[in-house]
Amino acid sequence: SNTRHPTAPPTMMNSHFAPVGENPSREQYEHGIQVIDEDKEFNQHLSTYLSIEKIIPAGFNYHLISVFGSQSTGKSTLLNYLFGTEFGVMSEQERRQTTKGIWMSKNKRVSAVKDANSMADNILVMDVEGTDGRERGEDQDFERKSALFALATSEVLIVNIWEHQVGLYQGANMGLLKTVFEVNLQLFIKDSKTIAKTLLFFVIRDHIGTTPMSNLRNTLLQDLSRIWSTLSKPKGLENSRIEDYFDFAFCALPHKILQPEKFEEEVEKLSHRFREGYNDPKKSGLLDEGSLPVFLPQYHRRIPADGFPVYAEGIWDQIVNNKDLDLPTQQELLAQFRCDEISREVLVAFDETITPLEDKQAEGVRLGQPTVLAGLGPAMNVARSTILKDFETNASRYHKGVYTRKRAELESKVDTRLKALFQKQLSAANKAGVEQFSSAVSAAVKSGQKKGNNYDFAHIVDSEKAKALAKFEEDAQAVLVQGASWSTYQADLTLYKKDLEEVSARLRKDEMRRLATRVERWVRSRLGESVGLEFNKLGTGRGGSGAPEHGDRPATEKDLWDRIWAVFTETVESAEGRFTDRARSFDASPDEVEVGLWRLRRKSWGVLRAKIDEEVMEGNILLKLRENFEDKFRYDESGVPRIWRPTDDIEGLYTKARESTVTIIPLLARFKLAATSAPPPLDAWIGSAPASTSSADEEDLAPIGGVDEDEGKSLEEEMTVLNDTKMQDLLVRFKKTADGVYVEAKRSAIGGMTQ
Ligand code: GDP
Ligand code: MG
Numbered sequence: 001s002n003t004r005h006p007t008a009p010p011t012m013m014n015s016h017f018a019p020v021g022e023n024p025s026r027e028q029y030e031h032g033i034q035v036i037d038e039d040k041e042f043n044q045h046l047s048t049y050l051s052i053e054k055i056i057p058a059g060f061n062y063h064l065i066s067v068f069g070s071q072s073t074g075k076s077t078l079l080n081y082l083f084g085t086e087f088g089v090m091s092e093q094e095r096r097q098t099t100k101g102i103w104m105s106k107n108k109r110v111s112a113v114k115d116a117n118s119m120a121d122n123i124l125v126m127d128v129e130g131t132d133g134r135e136r137g138e139d140q141d142f143e144r145k146s147a148l149f150a151l152a153t154s155e156v157l158i159v160n161i162w163e164h165q166v167g168l169y170q171g172a173n174m175g176l177l178k179t180v181f182e183v184n185l186q187l188f189i190k191d192s193k194t195i196a197k198t199l200l201f202f203v204i205r206d207h208i209g210t211t212p213m214s215n216l217r218n219t220l221l222q223d224l225s226r227i228w229s230t231l232s233k234p235k236g237l238e239n240s241r242i243e244d245y246f247d248f249a250f251c252a253l254p255h256k257i258l259q260p261e262k263f264e265e266e267v268e269k270l271s272h273r274f275r276e277g278y279n280d281p282k283k284s285g286l287l288d289e290g291s292l293p294v295f296l297p298q299y300h301r302r303i304p305a306d307g308f309p310v311y312a313e314g315i316w317d318q319i320v321n322n323k324d325l326d327l328p329t330q331q332e333l334l335a336q337f338r339c340d341e342i343s344r345e346v347l348v349a350f351d352e353t354i355t356p357l358e359d360k361q362a363e364g365v366r367l368g369q370p371t372v373l374a375g376l377g378p379a380m381n382v383a384r385s386t387i388l389k390d391f392e393t394n395a396s397r398y399h400k401g402v403y404t405r406k407r408a409e410l411e412s413k414v415d416t417r418l419k420a421l422f423q424k425q426l427s428a429a430n431k432a433g434v435e436q437f438s439s440a441v442s443a444a445v446k447s448g449q450k451k452g453n454n455y456d457f458a459h460i461v462d463s464e465k466a467k468a469l470a471k472f473e474e475d476a477q478a479v480l481v482q483g484a485s486w487s488t489y490q491a492d493l494t495l496y497k498k499d500l501e502e503v504s505a506r507l508r509k510d511e512m513r514r515l516a517t518r519v520e521r522w523v524r525s526r527l528g529e530s531v532g533l534e535f536n537k538l539g540t541g542r543g544g545s546g547a548p549e550h551g552d553r554p555a556t557e558k559d560l561w562d563r564i565w566a567v568f569t570e571t572v573e574s575a576e577g578r579f580t581d582r583a584r585s586f587d588a589s590p591d592e593v594e595v596g597l598w599r600l601r602r603k604s605w606g607v608l609r610a611k612i613d614e615e616v617m618e619g620n621i622l623l624k625l626r627e628n629f630e631d632k633f634r635y636d637e638s639g640v641p642r643i644w645r646p647t648d649d650i651e652g653l654y655t656k657a658r659e660s661t662v663t664i665i666p667l668l669a670r671f672k673l674a675a676t677s678a679p680p681p682l683d684a685w686i687g688s689a690p691a692s693t694s695s696a697d698e699e700d701l702a703p704i705g706g707v708d709e710d711e712g713k714s715l716e717e718e719m720t721v722l723n724d725t726k727m728q729d730l731l732v733r734f735k736k737t738a739d740g741v742y743v744e745a746k747r748s749a750i751g752g753m754t755q
Contacts, residue, residue: 029053031086032105033079035126040101040145042173042316047309053106054120058305059397059527062122063295065274066150068176069160074205074256078160079125081267082274084108087127097672102146103127109271117272120295122305126150143176144321147437148183152315152327155197155299163252164206167219178227184245185234187325197298199247203270207252209277217250224248249273249294303331304397307338339406346390353383354417361424370428377479380418384481419486422479426492429475430499436690437468438503445511453518457586459513461504472496490643512588512596519579519600523571526608529568531608534560535615538664539627557664561671564608567594592693599697601686606702611717616668616721618730625661630741632657646751658735665730667721679719683707 020473033049036042050056067075076087085105107123128146157180161173161633168174184198204216230243251270254262277293311334318325364371364695366636391410395403412633441464448455476489538557576597615621633653634642644650674677686707706715722730 029105031088032103032125032127034317034610036100036146036149038129039319042313046104048516049104050305053122053464053694055106055124055308058122060300060302060304061304062124062308063120063156063274064124064126064154065156065158066126066299067145067160068128068150069158070165070173070176071600073162075158075160076127077159077256078205078253078267079105079127080241081264082109082271083123083125085125100129100363102129102149107274111567111711117275119271120276122261123274126154130656138748140179140433144179144183147180148319148325149184149312151180151184151187151198151314152325152330153301153303153312153520154198155301156201156294158201158203160203160205163211163216165675166204167223169389170642174223174227177224180229181228181231181242184235185231185240187327191563196301197245197247197598199249199299200295201249201251201294204250204252206255208255208312213250214250216252220250221248247296247299249292250732254529289309296628302397302651304336304338306392306394307334307398308653310334310337332399335395335402336406338551339395341400342391343406343410344415346387347396347413349390349561350387350414352378354421355476357421358417361428363422364428365424370431371423372428372432372475374424376421376425377481378423380479380481384414384418384484394400410452413485415484417483422481422487425479426489427475429472432470433472433475433496434499434503435499436471437464438507440464440467441507442506445514449514451652457508459588461507465500465504468500469493469497477561503631508586508588509592511586512583512592515579515582516596516600516603519575520603520607523575523600523604524580524608524611526571527568527608527611529605530571531611531615531671534567534622535620536562538624540631557667559674560667561680562674564671565673568604568608569685575600575604591690593691594690595697597689598690598693599701602701602704602707603683605704612671612721621668621730622733624735625664625730626737626741628664629657629661629734629738632660633738633745644745646695646749648749650742650745650749654738654745657737658742661738662731662734665722665727665734669720669721669727670716671721679706679715682718 033046034043035046047056053063069075072090074542076089078087079087081087083105087105089102101260104124104126107125109119128150129142150708159173160179165173180200204221207216208211224242233240243424251273253266255268256263273291275293275295275296277296311330312332314334315325315327318330327543358377360373361370388407388411391407395406407668441460444460444464445455445457448457448460472493473489480489481487527553538560549692557653578595579600580593583596588596636642642648642653669677682704682707686704703713705713705718707718
């Protein structure tokens with residue numbers, strides 16, 4: 001198949017460089033390089049040679065000339081004079097073939113001063129084995145193959161003939177030209193547009209001068225037309241003209257042996273024609289003026305110099321294997337091969353910069369500490385623009401379509417890696433930013449707490465958030481990559497904002513807890529005072545309304561729970577107000593506030609309940625009962641202390657006072673309101689848990705009987721302050737205490753009498 005890849009053995013993978021281990025030198029290539037040897041093998045060191053001769057980096061700035069002609073017509077001699085080459089030349093004594101296969105050498109005649117007549121840069125000359133039947137027996141095969149090779153690569157074919165051969169239509173030269181035309185047509189079958197024109201430069205040797213140059217030229221042109229007309233042309237090219245494919249130029253040289261000085265003079269003149277010409281349509285066609293430049297742009301094969309070895313080898317491979325030469329396909333294959341090679345080469349520098357950064361990032365991720373890499377942005381920008389520029393410089397000379405595709409491939413390869421770096425950098429910036437934000441807010445709150453809790457939480461969050469966003473944008477800006485469409489951070493910024501919101505919400509929740517704790521503490525201290533005060537009132541047995549009547553409790557005793565409930569609900573209401581104001585100041589949501597208040601009411605109830613338990617603790621309550629009793633027993637209706645006399649009804653007073661105090665005990669035992677004789681509406685007052693309550697919100701809440709129904713404790717039980725046993729116990733102890741007081745009174749009455 002003719003679509004196979006140009007063959008490239010391993011040594012050519014780095015075609016810019018000489019094979020390792022050898023020490024190639026210019027001296028080694030003194031006579032140029034045998035590109036194709038007598039066994040039709042392609043030389044694997046062509047790229048080495050072109051490197052040594054500094055052709056490889058030349059791009060399109062090089063030229064290739066091949067020389068054709070019969071054996072021993074002075075071809076090598078001419079080239080050596082013209083280009084300072086050292087191709088092997090037959091000695092004048094032995095007459096045997098010297099040039100075998102195809103040799104190549106760089107022009108060694110370099111003008112010291114560049115002027116309009118200076119030879120072009122980087123001229124490569126191919127000296128093709130003589131094409132005489134005599135040289136290879138009847139083997140026309142090599143002739144065809146070398147002609148095809150020369151045509152596929154060379155801009156100019158020098159056809160070297162003796163003057164006396166001109167007009168000998170049956171001569172060996174004509175056979176050669178026929179071959180050249182045939183193989184040329186073969187090249188055009190695939191695509192006539194992409195194949196360059198070739199200049200056929202006839203150098204007529206041993207020109208005696210009797211026949212004018214113009215006659216010789218006309219004779220040759222007639223012969224060429226005749227040959228062209230006899231060719232069987234491929235389908236579609238039947239009407240093609242020879243001028244469609246070839247330009248012609250002619251030059252005559254004197255006899256080298258007989259007129260050596262004139263010969264050299266004319267060669268010198270001829271050398272001036274191997275200079276750059278410009279694409280002037282007037283100058284194409286017949287170049288017979290004898291001074292027009294040889295190298296016109298339309299002759300150039302457009303194979304970049306660094307791709308030439310691979311291309312030439314691919315061409316030769318196809319020719320040797322008798323495959324159809326398909327130059328456009330060859331050029332595409334070459335482009336693919338070279339573009340891949342150039343990609344690998346330019347990736348080396350890219351890797352040098354980028355791989356360590358990738359490793360550093362990966363290490364951070366592995367340790368769970370993604371880091372924001374300093375200098376990442378500039379490194380990425382330089383690496384990206386450098387690699388794309390380098391690729392463009394070297395690869396854009398190749399087939400446009402292939403180049404464009406390969407450039408896109410390289411760009412996407414590079415961008416995949418850069419994008420990963422970019423993304424990881426942004427997520428590191430995100431993580432670091434969120435952490436910094438969180439700790440900055442916490443630190444500000446802590447310092448605010450130290451200064452007396454008068455800090456503005458919302459302001460702290462807002463200002464830290466603004467700082468965090470600015471820092472993130474700064475980090476993101478610093479890693480933007482010029483010219484990369486993926487290099488935008490809007491989505492990341494949105495994500496970052498969302499993450500900050502989440503952290504803010506968490507911090508706000510913490511702040512809510514702190515606020516709740518503060519408010520609860522305030523409730524505890526207020527209730528401690530006011531509830532204590534209410535219980536202390538029990539110590540006095542004479543309420544506002546004169547003498548206590550049996551069954552008619554003083555207001556202080558009867559309304560105890562009403563007053564406690566009232567003071568409790570007022571206190572909590574005020575606490576709720578404080579809580580709500582403060583929570584709103586830092587943008588807590590209505591739901592959050594609602595949950596906070598619900599928790600506050602529950603916790604406050606717990607505080608109250610604990611305070612009540614403390615008040616009714618045995619020692620405390622017994623003391624108060626005793627005080628209450630003593631107040632009733634030892635003071636008369638007007639509050640004057642009694643001096644006991646034996647006539648007094650001590651026993652009656654005692655019984656009355658004791659019974660009155662005793663009735664306080666069942667009153668204390670249950671928290672109930674006087675009006676309804678029922679417990680306060682605690683469940684309704686607390687309310688059910690708001691819909692947005694989370695399990696975390698409920699975690700630290702003690703169950704409340706009658707409110708948390710599934711706790712299996714009723715409201716009655718929740719409101720039981722003293723159980724029967726305790727009541728009984730308290731009663732017994734109180735009576736003992738009262739008895740003691742009575743005995744003491746009795747004694748003092750008797751004592752008072754004896755005095
Ligand atoms: P090639 O086989 O075509 O490369 O021919 P060579 O360059 O090896 O030369 C073959 C012989 O022709 C050598 O002996 C040269 O000295 C001789 N020769 C070279 N140039 C000329 C020339 O211009 N005229 C004549 N008559 N002989 C030449
Ligand atoms: Mg030769």
